[in-house]
Amino acid sequence: MTELLIKNGFVFDPSNGINGEKMDIAIKNGKIVESVNERKAKKIDATGLTVMPGGVDIHTHIAGAEVNTGRLMRPEDHVKDVVRKTAITRSGVGYSVPSTFVTGYRYSKMGYTTIMNPSMPPLEAKHTHEELNDTPLLDKASYPLLGDWWFVLEYLSKGNLAECAKYVAWMMGTSKGYAIKIVNPGGLESWGFGRNVHSIDDEVKNFCITPREIMCGLAKVNKMLNLPHSIHLHTNNLGLPGNYITTLETMKALESVATDDKPVAHITHLQFSSFAGEGWGSMHSAAEEISNYINSHSHITFDMGQVIFTDTTTMTADGPFEYTLYELSGHKWVNSDVETETSGGIIPFHYKRNNAVNTTQWSIGLELALMIKDPWKMFMTTDHPNGGPFSAYPKIIAWLTSKKARSATLKRCSKKGQKRSLLPTIDRELSLYELAIVTRAGQAKALGLASKGHLGVGADADIAIYNVNPEKIDIAKTYKKVRRAFGNAAYTIKDGKIAVKDGEVVQHVDGKTMWCDVQTAEPVKIDDEMKRKFKEYWTVEYDNYPVYDHYLKVPSPIIVKADV
Numbered sequence: 365m366t367e368l369l370i371k372n373g374f375v376f377d378p379s380n381g382i383n384g385e386k387m388d389i390a391i392k393n394g395k396i397v398e399s400v401n402e403r404k405a406k407k408i409d410a411t412g413l414t415v416m417p418g419g420v421d422i423h424t425h426i427a428g429a430e431v432n433t434g435r436l437m438r439p440e441d442h443v444k445d446v447v448r449k450t451a452i453t454r455s456g457v458g459y460s461v462p463s464t465f466v467t468g469y470r471y472s473k474m475g476y477t478t479i480m481n482p483s484m485p486p487l488e489a490k491h492t493h494e495e496l497n498d499t500p501l502l503d504k505a506s507y508p509l510l511g512d513w514w515f516v517l518e519y520l521s522k523g524n525l526a527e528c529a530k531y532v533a534w535m536m537g538t539s540k541g542y543a544i545k546i547v548n549p550g551g552l553e554s555w556g557f558g559r560n561v562h563s564i565d566d567e568v569k570n571f572c573i574t575p576r577e578i579m580c581g582l583a584k585v586n587k588m589l590n591l592p593h594s595i596h597l598h599t600n601n602l603g604l605p606g607n608y609i610t611t612l613e614t615m616k617a618l619e620s621v622a623t624d625d626k627p628v629a630h631i632t633h634l635q636f637s638s639f640a641g642e643g644w645g646s647m648h649s650a651a652e653e654i655s656n657y658i659n660s661h662s663h664i665t666f667d668m669g670q671v672i673f674t675d676t677t678t679m680t681a682d683g684p685f686e687y688t689l690y691e692l693s694g695h696k697w698v699n700s701d702v703e704t705e706t707s708g709g710i711i712p713f714h715y716k717r718n719n720a721v722n723t724t725q726w727s728i729g730l731e732l733a734l735m736i737k738d739p740w741k742m743f744m745t746t747d748h749p750n751g752g753p754f755s756a757y758p759k760i761i762a763w764l765t766s767k768k769a770r771s772a773t774l775k776r777c778s779k780k781g782q783k784r785s786l787l788p789t790i791d792r793e794l795s796l797y798e799l800a801i802v803t804r805a806g807q808a809k810a811l812g813l814a815s816k817g818h819l820g821v822g823a824d825a826d827i828a829i830y831n832v833n834p835e836k837i838d839i840a841k842t843y844k845k846v847r848r849a850f851g852n853a854a855y856t857i858k859d860g861k862i863a864v865k866d867g868e869v870v871q872h873v874d875g876k877t878m879w880c881d882v883q884t885a886e887p888v889k890i891d892d893e894m895k896r897k898f899k900e901y902w903t904v905e906y907d908n909y910p911v912y913d914h915y916l917k918v919p920s921p922i923i924v925k926a927d928v
C-alpha cells in the first residue's frame with residue numbers, strides 16, 4: 365500500500381476541535397496514521413486549500429426498489445442528463461434518479477465518501493444491495509423499514525419489548541441493515557386498507573396499537589440492542605399543513621425514552637414536518653416553534669430535507685402521502701403495498717420559485733438549519749431526490765454560509781412566499797468549521813460511525829480537499845466561488861486512494877457495505893411457526909428471504925452486543 369501525505373492544508377476536523385489549523389495528514393493502508401516516511405510517501409500539496417473529513421450523508425435514496433421504479437417511470441429524467449464514459453468511469457444517465465455508477469461519481473466529485481440509503485423494504489433488500497454493490501467510491505448502509513412490520517406491531521401491541529428486540533436484531537442481519545427506519549408509523553399498515561392515521565394517538569386497525577406506542581417502543585428496542593444510530597423517523601402527517609403540531613407531540617412523546625443526553629431519535633427531512641397553517645392557502649413556517657423545542661432538548665437530531673427549485677422525483681414509503689401529492693399535482697404516479705412490511709409511492713414534482721408553498725418550503729429548510737444553535741443536532745440533506753437531487757448540495761452550502769446567497773435567491777421567489785419567509789430576519793452564516801459539522805462530523809457522530817467524519821489517528825482515510833483558502837476569501841461574500849469549490853473537490857481520497865482530482869474521477873475504488881451484526885443472548889429461533897407465517901403472509905419462502913454475506917461486494921459488518 366502506498367503512503368500518502370497531505371501537506372500544509374487548512375484542516376477543519378471538528379470532532380478533534382481543529383478549526384482551520386495548517387497541518388499535515390499522514391495516511392497508510394487506508395487509515396490515518398501519526399506519521400509516514402516523508403521521503404517515500406506520495407505527497408499532495410494542500411497549501412492554500414481546505415481539508416475536511418470525507419462528506420457523510422445520513423439520508424439519501426440512491427438504491428433499491430423505489431429508486432429503480434423512479435428510473436423506469438421517468439425516461440425524461442434520463443435524456444436530460446447523459447454522462448459519457450471515460451477511460452476510468454462508466455457511462456450513465458439521470459438527473460434526479462441517476463444510475464448507480466453516476467451516483468457514486470457525483471458524490472465523490474463533491475468530496476463525499478459515505479452515504480446512508482434510508483428506506484429499504486426488507487423484502488427488497490437483495491435488490492437494494494445489488495445496486496449498492498454497483499455504486500462506487502462510497503461506503504454505504506441501509507435502514508430497513510420496520511415501523512409497520514407485522515412482527516413489530518404484534519410484539520409491541522402485546523407489550524413484549526424483549527421479543528420485539530430479538531426480531532429486530534434478526535432483521536438487521538437478515539436484510540443486512542444498519543438502523544431502524546420508521547415512516548409514518550401505523551399509517552403504512554393502515555394504507556393497505558386505503559386508510560391512514562392522523563395523529564400519534566390514532567389506533568392502527570387490526571393491531572390495537574398507536575403511532576406513539578410504535579415510536580416509543582422501537583426507540584426502547586433500539587436502546588436494548590445498542591444500535592449505533594438512534595431510530596430514524598419520518599413523522600406522521602408529513603407534508604401536510606399544520607403538521608408541526610404532530611412533530612412537536614412526537615418529540616415530546618420520545619422524551620420518555622431519553623434517560624441521558626444521547627439522542628433517541630433522528631427526525632429526518634424535518635422541513636417537510638414543520639408546516640403551520642390551516643390549509644395550503646395559509647400554509648407558513650413553523651421553524652421557530654420547532655427550533656425552540658430542539659434548542660432546549662438534547663434527545664433529537666435532524667436533517668434538513670432542503671428543497672431545491674427544480675424538477676425532481678419524490679419517493680417514499682409513505683404511500684398515503686404520495687397519493688395526496690398525486691391528488692395535488694395530477695402527475696403520473698406509482699403506489700404500492702409491500703406485503704407485511706411497508707408501502708411506497710413515487711411521483712415527479714417540480715418545485716417552483718413562483719409558487720408560494722414551494723418558496724415557503726425552501727425557506728423552512730434553511731430557517732431550521734440556521735435557527736438551531738448547536739450544529740451537532742442538524743445535518744445537511746435534500747432527502748435526495750425528494751427535495752431535489754443531492755448534486756445541488758453546493759447550492760445549499762452557499763445558502764448556509766452566505767446571507768447574500770440567500771437574499772439573491774429569495775428576491776426571485778413568489779412575493780407571497782417572500783412575505784412569509786423568516787430568512788430576512790436571520791443573519792447567521794455558518795463558518796467552515798460549522799459546515800464541516802453539518803456535512804460530515806455531526807452526521808458520522810449521530811450514526812455512531814467511529815472511524816468516519818474525523819481525521820484523527822485510526823480514522824478511515826476518507827478525505828475531501830477543496831479549493832477554498834480561508835485566509836484569502838470571505839466565504840459569505842464570494843459564495844459563487846465556494847459553490848464551485850464544493851461541487852468540484854480538488855481531491856477526494858477514499859480509503860487512502862486518490863479517487864477525484866480537480867473535480868474529475870481519476871480512480872475506481874469499491875466502497876464497503878456496512879451493516880449491524882446484532883448479537884443477542886438468545887438468537888431468534890426460526891421455528892415452524894415463523895416458517896408458517898412466511899408461507900401465509902409473504903410471497904417468498906423463508907429460505908429465499910435473507911441477504912447472505914456473499915451478496916455484498918465488500919461486506920463490512922459491525923458487531924453490536926445487545927442487552928437482550
Ligand SMILES: [Zn+2]
Pocket residue numbers: 423425482483633680747750
Ligand atoms: Zn427520505
